[in-house]
Amino acid sequence: MKALSRKRRKGGRPKKADVDRTPSGQISRAEDAQVMTNLEMEAATWKRRKIFPDLTPEEARKQEHGSVIARWLLESQIARKRRPELPHPNAFTQLHYDTAQRFDMLHKRWLAAIGAKQMRSSSEFGQVGGHPGDPFMQEVATREAKVIAEFKAARHAILQCGTPLGMMAIESIVLENQPSDNLRGDLRQALNSLSVLWRMQSAA
DSSP: OHHHHHHHHHHOSOOOSSOOBOTTSOBOOHHHHHHHHHHHHHHHHHHHHHHOTTSOHHHHHSGGGGSHHHHHHHHHHHHHHHOTTSOOTTOOOHHHHHHHHHHHHHHHHHHHHHHHHHHSOGGGGTOSTTOOOOHHHHHHHHHHHHHHHHHHHHHHHHHTSSOTTHHHHIIIIIISOOOOGGGHHHHHHHHHHHHHHHHHHHHO
16 A cells, blocks of 8 residues: 555656646646637727727727727827817828838838848849749749839838938837837828828829
C-alpha cells in the first residue's frame, strides 16, 4: 500500500478528465481566451455607446468605430445634427474620413510594394544571363511602380499642404491611431490637400 502511494506521488497529480488539451498534453486555454476576447469586445461596445448613444450595438462593435478618425467623424455629425444653425469650422467631415481611409490603404500598398521590390532579385527580370524576362513579373513590377509613384505624389501633396506638421498628423492619427487632438487642424489641412490632388488626378 505504501509502495503504491509512493508511486502515485512520484507520478504527479492525476490528469483531470473531460478537459480539452493541446497536442503536448497541456490544458487548452483557447476557450478562456475567447471568453476574454468577448468580454473585451462587450466592454468596448459599452464604452462607445456611452460616448455616442446614437450608435446601435451592431455599429458599436465594428472595428472602424474604434479609430480616432471615426470618433471625430461621429462627434462632428452629432454636433451638426444637434446645432445645424451654427457653423462648425473644425468639423471632421465624411470627406476627411474617406480621404484618410484611402491614404491608409495606399500606405499599406506602398509598404507591400517596396518590400516586394527589395526582396525580388534582378534575375527575375531577365537581367542576368540574358534570359527573357517573365511577363507576369514585369506586370507586377509595373503595378508596384505605379503604387510607389502614387504614394510619392500623395506625400508631396501633404508636405506642400501649408502646415509643416501635416505628415506628422497623418502618421500619428491615421496610421498609428493616436488621439493627437493638438494635430487635428494639421490633419484636416493635409487631408484637404490630398483630396484636391486626387480630384485633379480623376479629372485628368
